[in-house]
Amino acid sequence: MTDSALLYSFRRCPYAMRARMALICCQLSIRVREVALKDKPAELLALNPKGTVPVLVSGDTLLTESLDIMLWATEQSSLPAAAALKQQVPASLALITANDEGFKPWLDKYKYFDRHPQFDQNYYRDNACEFIADLENRLSHSTMLLGEAVSLADLAIFPFVRQFAGVEPGWLAARYPNVARWLDSHLASKAFSACMYKYPLYQLQGDTLPLVLAQE
Ligand SMILES: N[C@@H](CCC(=O)N[C@@H](CS)C(=O)NCC(=O)O)C(=O)O
Known part of the structure; x- marks a missing residue:
């Protein structure tokens, strides 16, 4: 399941940082969507009406609190680092x-x-x-x-x-x-270097595709 897990994140947010650190230390493969807090994608707000990051989605699991994401990460991994955490x-x-x-x-x-x-x-x-x-x-x-x-x-x-x-x-x-x-x-x-990797901004809004099609 973790291969399809998705994290909505904001690079400088300390809550998102702690979630990314746990996911990285547990060596989980996660897709990251870097969002702009001033221009949140509609899909993020639909997933988390609180409007906060981090948010993790994996199958039926939806986590909107950084601590829950950290605990989830330790449960997904059988590595010694996860056991230590x-x-x-x-x-x-x-x-x-x-x-x-x-x-x-x-x-x-x-x-x-x-x-x-x-x-x-x-x-x-x-x-x-x-x-x-x-x-x-x-x-x-x-x-x-x-x-x-x-x-x-x-x-x-x-x-x-x-x-x-x-x-x-x-x-x-x-x-x-x-x-x-x-x-x-x-x-x-090394984990922190990975944590601070600069992802391009994820900008896809819920209505982007229909708007593009409507213009053609
Ligand atoms: N209790 C939440 C707090 C998360 C939080 O407050 N994140 C901030 C960014 S550091 C946020 O998304 N704020 C919403 C905003 O600025 O619009 C958690 O632990 O995940």
Whole structure:
């Protein structure tokens, strides 16, 4: 089934990145449709009325949450890498929830502080750093967040820490060296290079073909 699986994706979206990372680490063969968030194909909106990416379609399976796609990927593969990702799922999910519900909203405010003038940028950064400090503590004891092996938590969280690191280049590395080392190891991986491959934009709209035919 996985040969026919299709992923609607957006290259710079951290949720889509984590889904692509899991699919790549599990070595699944997936067709990718890179969409423009400002001009979403009608078929994507029909599949996912929430209008978000990533979305995965495989046979009767339709997944519209990045975490579900990650878990699905680990179930489709019998590779050791997938087995490793399947370990510590409850611990991974707890950390990912802390990322998505705790860290991510502060990250957005830190990044777009000019849209949130109630406080200054440092205030938002300080709040985001509660989560970063927890990661630093974990990574001072182990190479990856939940031990020595790459877990779902690592793959799901590093795209968001990448965004954090990009707001003020050099700031993270100077204060959280273990997080910076961990982030760099993911950014330097072959899997991440594959994850960031630049696909041409998928532009086919639901009504493109009939319009073309009508003009002839
Ligand atoms: N909970 C969703 C969140 C996905 C999400 O918010 N993706 C963003 C892009 S990073 C999106 O598609 N936003 C819709 C838009 O910008 O129109 C998931 O984990 O897949």
